[in-house]
């Protein structure tokens with residue numbers, strides 16, 4: 152097994168090595184293949200990412216990615232490498248879990264996973280003026296195909312099957328959009344029939360948002376479209392312990408990309424205070440969902456849980472009594488039983 156590792160910029164240089172240390176303890180046989188990408192790399196070489204890096208990641212089949220700076224002003228020749236990586240490597244699913252953590256912000260009993268279609272819907276980027284002569288009327292296209300809907304539904308239900316999850320909730324707005332969302336819903340319900348042991352239900356997206364605020368413990372796996380998944384997964388993250396604890400996995404048929412939800416955090420970069428938990432948990436997701444090594448993933452998640460339960464944390468959780476990135480990582484490594 153091989154893992155390609157790209158630290159990127161900012162705290163990527165601190166949180167990614169922490170996750171690699173955890174990996175080398177739990178799965179020492181995994182070969183680490185390093186590559187560079189990001190804003191600093193672009194400043195040095197004129198390229199945000201080398202074209203060969205895509206092949207390298209494809210050959211490894213798995214990538215751990217930190218984060219890259221993306222300035223809010225246009226930089227000639229620069230675009231965020233992760234967006235290109237996801238597209239090139241065809242990771243069509245975005246997975247974001249929220250689990251109750253032993254920190255003050257968590258809500259008890261939450262253990263949900265948002266499985267979001269990541270290639271179509273209104274985010275396919277097809278926006279234009281409706282009339283050539285009128286710049287005050289705009290239209291965005293919502294693209295939904297049966298193939299992509301079935302593919303993401305299969306992923307959600309097979310993840311449920313392999314990870315002993317009991318229910319998949321299909322979230323859509325088929326009452327208002329019977330053609331696009333209706334197609335997604337029909338395809339998902341048809342795929343559900345192949346997984347008779349998994350309970351299936353459906354919610355309109357507004358009702359799902361209501362439940363996400365009122366009682367997120369109602370959810371197990373949420374299967375949804377690109378835009379709804381974007382919003383619902385951020386809502387779900389509010390029940391977790393914040394950005395420092397929020398992992399993500401981008402999954403396709405060939406490649407898995409583990410990356411924390413957070414960015415490069417330039418405000419705290421280089422100070423050894425970043426929380427490595429989100430990146431370590433992203434790696435655990437890759438191990439569980441992409442490599443199928445459930446026990447190894449549980450060892451890592453258990454160590455994180457025990458570290459936080461023992462009252463150890465980094466400064467984003469609470470400034471008083473906080474550990475540095477390296478001390479916190481050592482505490483996690485000590486708890487990898």
Ligand code: NAI
Pocket residue numbers: 162166217218219220221222231233394395410412413414415416417418419424425426427429467
């Ligand atoms: P951010 O997620 O980097 O930071 C937001 C706030 O959360 C900051 O105060 C930061 O210090 C804190 N924070 C984030 N992760 C943390 C961690 N692990 N431990 C402790 N504190 C943490 O988002 P922001 O500030 O909007 O963006 C900073 C840069 O990152 C920008 O250039 C942005 O474009 C880029 N970015 C990159 C992403 C990626 O490469 N996937 C994703 C999001 C942002």
Ligand code: MG
Pocket residue numbers: 381385
């Ligand atoms: Mg978002």
